Amino acid sequence: MTTILIVEDNEMNRDMLSRRLKRRGYEVLVAVDGEMGIELARTKAPDLILMDMSLPVIDGWEATGRLKADADLKHIPIIALTAHAMATDREKAIEAGCDDYDTKPIELTRLLAKIVTLLLGAPSLPHAASVPIRRIS
Numbered sequence: 001m002t003t004i005l006i007v008e009d010n011e012m013n014r015d016m017l018s019r020r021l022k023r024r025g026y027e028v029l030v031a032v033d034g035e036m037g038i039e040l041a042r043t044k045a046p047d048l049i050l051m052d053m054s055l056p057v058i059d060g061w062e063a064t065g066r067l068k069a070d071a072d073l074k075h076i077p078i079i080a081l082t083a084h085a086m087a088t089d090r091e092k093a094i095e096a097g098c099d100d101y102d103t104k105p106i107e108l109t110r111l112l113a114k115i116v117t118l119l120l121g122a123p124s125l126p127h128a129a130s131v132p133i134r135r136i137s
């Protein structure tokens, strides 16, 4: 079964995302801060990580940097989640080593498309980067 690790400190966001991904057939692991996220990535080897960037203990930027600096873990795709659809956040996320980027509030259909693309092994960012950021209702 495909396992997705959600690293998110906001309980409501975490529970909602977890529930919706489980309903789609994914196995879900949750971490409430960056340190726990790194630990679970090491011990559970998830297939993909959804990383909130604003986190306690170790933030998402730092946690992503550490995961991508680890030869055993750097292959795990990471999708950065930030609250603001700002171009600087996207650039920062890529610089930090994230494989893709999305903004909160989560649009599940859009996020699932990015998850599926990364799980298939094709980097979705070059395409995503060429599409203007817009809210799909």
Ligand code: MN
Pocket (backbone or CB within 6 Å): 008, 009, 010, 052, 053, 054, 055
């Ligand atoms: Mn947060």
